[in-house]
Amino acid sequence: MNGKEKFYDIRRRLDQKYGPVQRYGPNRVMFSDVSAVHSVLPTSNVLPKADSYDPLKVFVNGTEVASFLAITDDGKAARLKRFLHPTFSPNGVLRYESHVDHTVSELISHLRNIGPTTDLAPWFAWFAFDTITRIGFSEDQGFMREQGDIGGAGKAAQRRFAHWIFYWTVPWLDALLYKNWFVKNRKTAAQSGLVKLASRVVQDRKAKGGLGMHHDLLDLYMESGKQDPQLYTPSTILGLTMTTIHAGAETTAYTSAICMYCILRDRRVHDKLREELQSIMPATETDWELPETSVLRKLPYLEACIKESARLKPSNNIMGERVVNSDDAVIAGVPIPKGTIVAINTAGLNNNPNIWGSDVDVFRPERWLEASEEQRILMHRANITFSAGKRICLGMHIAWMEMKKVIPALIMNFDIDLVHPEEDLKQTAGVFAVPEKIKVYIRPRTKA
Ligand code: HEM
Structure with missing residues (x-):
């Protein structure tokens, strides 16, 4: 291993060198065999999350606030989710569609006044942040308007992930340094931009009242609190508000930005996607009306573009x-002792020619559409962009709705070309492969 090798590339290399079962540390095994996905990330009899999630836990004034991602008690996660599932379902998320339409239209109007060149990467970040805070608590933070991270909440969300990624292999060190009594209880813990923002919106909402009248996730969390106050305590509501921003902003921003880059880099794909979009909503001289999610969901090529870019260049x-919690676990045909930490090697899965074909290194959305029924099932089982099983991403249908709106809106409202099409996308080397820059020439297609 050399110091410059990317985290993702290391995992891919381990798969190529050692095959589908790789030991990557004392008591740690990862699998790039598709049959292991269901065993490691099952829908029932869940294997508990390992203590590598502990550094993600947050304490405010001595009390742990429930960050959904970090909840290691699966029973509690399931009880919390019971209240939320209908709203986070494919139909449930449609109640937030108007928020997404609002921020997409704002993005388009800002980009009309920019150019002839811009970097699309931060625009996606500002867009995703403003969108998730509208969905979360009906107020955007003005990131797009100000073209920056107002109040530091975006940076704070990034720092939280960065902290986790730094300490996940040594949770005991995180516990020693950051979860000891003195640090947990000091007031400055409440000063991160993310905690400040979430605390402020929860307080404002309590003061404003009108429970059940607001069209956002905070309303849902507070309504759940009315139904089960012991489960949805004030600190849990605060934690869920933070999780919404934290889990929903960067992930969606990076995944959409990378997809846009892949589409722009291949003019054939770009033109084919534009054709598909034109067929459902022709652009006029002055306008391209953003279709409803129910229409966009029926576009196979759009969906294939997003899945393919997330496979080839995942952002996360x-x-x-x-943790294996039984004595007789067998994963991908290998007996695994109780207490072993197991994981899926997504780099191995995403680059397996037996699943994706011999052109596995190529961005080719068509593979999702041309596959035989048997291969399609295999591809869908191997596709764990949003994880899998009982702890699958709660917000995936929100993310899909955003991505299926923002990418078409850009393709149809602008002519966009990469400034350096010959250069591959630079992504940061760590667990989060953040797109560093997407420099483009951008011109409005319509006169509005
Ligand atoms: C393209 C965008 C997104 C991607 C790629 C993504 C990916 C993921 C992944 C891989 C996990 C599993 C993490 C783990 O178990 O270690 C996860 C969990 C989660 N995500 Fe997302 N996510 C996205 C968008 C969102 C959005 C928009 C929201 C909220 C509105 C959200 C909320 C959550 C929550 C609450 C969990 C924890 C679920 C649990 O532990 O039971 N995500 N996401």
Whole structure:
């Protein structure tokens, strides 16, 4: 291993060198065999999350606030989710569609006044942040308007992930340094931009009242609190508000930005996607009306573009470690002792020619559409962009709704070309492979 090798590339190399079962540390095994996905990330009899999630836990004034990602008690996660599932379902998220339409239209109007060149990467970040805070608590933070991270909440969310990624292999060190009594209880813990923002919106909402009248997730969390106050305590509501921003902003921003880059880099794909979009909503001289999600969901090529870019250049390489909790576990045909930490090697899965074909290194959305029924099932089982099983991403349908709106809106409202099409996308080397820059020439297509 050399110091410059990317985290994702290391995992890919381990798969190529050692095959589908790789020991990557004392008591740690990862699998790039598709049959292991269901065993490691099952829908029932869940394997608990490992203590590598502990550094993600947050304490405010001595009390742990429930960050959904970090809840290691699966029973509690399931009880919390019971209240939320209908709203986070494919139909449930449609109640937030108007928020997404609002921020997409704002993005388009800002980009009309920019150019002839811009960097699309921060625009996606500002867009995703403003969108998730509108969905979260009906107020955007003005990131797009100000073209920056107002109040430091975006940076704070990034720092939280960065902290986790730094300490996930040594949770005991995080506990020693940051979860000791003195640090947990000091007031400055409440000063991160993310905690400040979430605390402020929860307080404002309590003061404002009108429970059940607001069209956002905070309303849902507070309503749940009315139904089960012991489960949805004030600190849990605060934690869920933070999780919404934290889990929903960067992930969606990076995944959409990378997809846009992949589409722009291949004019054939770009033109084919534009054709598909034109067929459902022709652009006029002055306008391209953003279609409803119910229409966009029926576009196979759009969906294939998003899945393919997330396969080829995933933005998030979270290990997703779980602990084997039975004496007779067999994963991908290998007996695994109780207490072993197991994970899925997504880099191995995403680059397996037996699943994706011999052109596995190529961005080719068509593979999702041309596959035989048997291969399609295999591809869908191997596709764990949003994880899998009982702890699958709660917000995936929100993310899909955003991505299926923002990417078409850009393709149809602008002519966009990469400034350096010959250069591959630079992504940061760590667990989060953040797109560093997407420099483009951008011109409005319509006159509005
Ligand atoms: C393209 C965008 C997104 C991607 C790629 C993504 C990916 C993921 C992944 C891989 C996990 C599993 C993490 C783990 O177990 O270690 C996860 C969990 C989660 N995500 Fe997302 N996510 C996205 C968008 C969102 C959005 C928009 C929201 C909220 C509105 C959200 C909320 C959550 C929550 C609450 C969990 C924890 C679920 C649990 O532990 O039971 N995500 N996401």
